[in-house]
Amino acid sequence: MSAARPQRGYVLLIVLAAVAVLSIVAAFVHAQSERQLVLTSALKGQSMAAARATLAAEAYLAKYSANYPSSTLSLLPTFDTYLDAIDAGPGSTLPDALTDYSPTYGNPALSLDLPSGGGAQYCVDVWMLNRGTNIAPWTVLEVFGYYGYRQSGALTTCLQLANSGTVVVSQLEVQIEEDTTPGNSPGGPGPGGGTGAAGGY
Secondary structure (H helix, E strand, O other): OOOHHHHHHHHHHHHHHHHHHHHHHHHHHHHHHHHHHHHHHHHHHHHHHHHHHHHHHHHHHHHHHHOOOHHHHOOOOEEOOHHHHHHOOOOOOEEEEEEEEOOOOOOOOOOOOHHHOOEEEEEEEEEEEOOOOOOOOEEEEEEEEEEOOOOOOOOOOHHHHHOOOOOEEEEEEEEEEEEOOOOOOOOOOEEEEEEEEEOOO
8 A cells, every 4th residue: 555655646747737838828828819819909900090091091082182272372482391391390291190099088989999990191381492593392292190099188299190010000101293294184284294203101
């Protein structure tokens, strides 16, 4: 009888070791699953932000093609980059057009969750790109798509919300070349000589 005790102790040791290994495996699987869920959620948010930026860019490009506000844009100074235009302060760009449905700070404020279309949607800022002496500048649509809630009423511009760290952001830059060919645009010059998109992410 006394010889069986060491054997039972050995079996118990094996069982405890197996339980420890299974616990480690379960923890690893749980960690991997959690990371996969986080990655999937991030990709979904980025996809939604990109889709909103694209739709906003298409809508604004169509509006500018139909009715090019050359008299308004001619009042804007020209810059080499978007950040230069932002740093120049008010009057350097057209007012940011922010579309936001966040529950507290949205306009209108809607009680919708993010999958149902709630939260910040997109923002468009317009500035003029300097192309050199005696060369007509390009009109640039700086378009931001968002996925998330605007969490402060102080975030009123496209770039402020994009840099807030509270939303997923996708940015597109659409450059509109003024068509100066007579007869190509009723009512005066308009976009049509060429358009391009750059800087999307």
